[in-house]
Amino acid sequence: MNRFEKALDLICEFNKINNSENFGEQIFSNLKKIFRFNSGYIFYTNSTKPEYFFNKKVNSINDIDESYLIEDLLYKKTPFGKIIITGSNFSENDKKIFKACASVIANITKDEEISKILKMQIHAFQEGFDKVKKSNEKITKLEKTKTDFISRISHELRTPLNSILGFSDLLEKEFVGKLNNKQKEYINDIKISALHLLGVINEVLDITKIEANAMKLNITHFSAQQALNEVINVIKPLLIKKHQTLNTKIPEDIEIKADYQKLRQILFNLLSNAVKYTRENGKIIVKCIKKENKIYISIKDNGIGIEKKNLKKIFNKFEQLDRNQENSTGLGLAITKELVKLHRGAIKLVSIPEKGSTFTVILPIQ
Ligand SMILES: Nc1ncnc2c1ncn2[C@@H]1O[C@H](COP(=O)(O)OP(=O)(O)O)[C@@H](O)[C@H]1O
Ligand SMILES: [Mg+2]
Incomplete structure (x- = not known):
């Protein structure tokens, strides 16, 4: 076996190199079996520093002060780096053998480079993921504190408000003595304010x-x-204040299967809107019918109505068509829609500007 054949035999050994930490070391120790050289380097394109080096470290190719053999590392015929070994007295045969080595090394190095980039990306991804996870946990905790706080404070506010409403009721019904008209009017005003506050808290x-x-x-x-x-x-009290009339058409025998408190909330939101967005002396009609497997509750007013382009929008949180509207949070319909959805129901709206609106809640009988 001549030196050339022996060298080709050894070149096959490069393929045994795996993508491990001491990748560079393995390359150069294999090369050592084939050549006598002093130092060796692998440079990637666009990088001044050697990616791997053997024996002596330099910062750029220009710093190599010995004679050397240099070969491009090619991937699909495009160079992505260079491999260099330094020393003297390299023969023509050495040059050929080194060229063969370089093409094998190029293949395994490209793999190494790609897996390194992948590793880096996975690492960065993992880091980002950990960060997001941590901040999510923090946000969830904060959210819970906020929810707990709001429900506690709401309870604290609701209890006295309910007693304000209860006692105004007693006064109004004249259980504790006759009232003159002014007193009746003021009691109604107290109830309206308390009611409004209760509404906001509930929302x-x-x-x-x-x-x-x-x-x-x-x-x-x-x-x-x-x-x-x-x-x-x-x-x-709101109806009295605006001199509006309310007619109802609600059969006695209709049974509903729902969350009582939440259904009341739904109806309260729609009815208080009907009163709010209908002028003085306006008319409101509440109807309930049972048809097939559904219950339809409709609340119709002859108020200001809603333009077609806003019909969907008003169900969004904080959406108010008239920014100057007092006593408003813009939350009522967003909540109503969610509450109806929780009951697997639907809410329909028909409205004509200046003529009025009809909101219909449709609940499955189940
Ligand atoms: N019956 C109605 N007639 C006319 N406009 C209405 C009616 N109900 C709701 N709207 C419009 O939809 C908006 C959103 O309603 P809502 O979510 O209850 O908020 P809020 O009543 O607090 O403003 C209201 O600001 C109003 O512009
Ligand atoms: Mg409202």
Whole structure:
């Protein structure tokens, strides 16, 4: 076996090199079996520093002060780096053998380079992922603190408000003595303010719960008439204030299977909107019908109505068509829609500007 054949034999050994940490070392120790050289380098294109070196470190090819053999590392005929060995007295045969070595090394080096880039990317990805995970945990914790705080504070506010409403009711019904007209008017005003505040608190609490996915249904059977009458009773002071009339068409025998509290909230939101967005002396009609497997509750007003382009928009959070509207959060319809959705129901809206609006809640009977 001549030296040339022996060298080719040894070149095959390059393919045994695996992508390990001491990749460069393995390359140069293999080369050592084939050549006598002093130092060796692998440079990648676009990099001044050698990626791997053997024996002596330099910062650029220009710093190599000995004679050397140099070969391009090619991938698909495009050079992506260079391999260099230094020493003296390299023969023509050495040059040929080194060229053969370089092409084998190029193949395995390209793999190494790609796997290195992949490793770097995976590392960066992992780091980013860890960071996001950590900040998500933090946000979830903060969200929970916020939700807990809001539900506590809402409870604290609601309790005295309910007693303000309760006692105004007692006064208004003249259980404790006759009232003159002025006193009646003022009691109504107290109720309206308390009611408004209660509405805002409920809205903030509800949207917080919905956003925290903490809204749970407590399903019971109850009469549609009872639920509607209760809400109408709560709304009454607002109707009186605006001299609006309210007609109802609610059959006695319709039973609803839903969350009582939440259905009341839905009806309260729609009815208070009907009152709010209808002028003085306006007319509101509440109807309930059962058809096929569904219950339809509609609230119709002859108020200001809504333009077609805004019909969808008003169900978004904080969406108000009239920014100057007092006593408004812009949350009512967003909550209403979510509450109806939780009941696997739907809400329909038909409206004509200056003529009025009809909101219909459709609930499955189940
Ligand atoms: N019955 C209605 N008639 C006319 N416009 C309405 C009616 N109900 C709701 N809107 C419009 O939809 C908007 C959103 O309603 P809502 O979410 O209840 O918020 P808010 O009543 O607090 O403003 C209102 O600001 C109003 O512009
Ligand atoms: Mg509203």
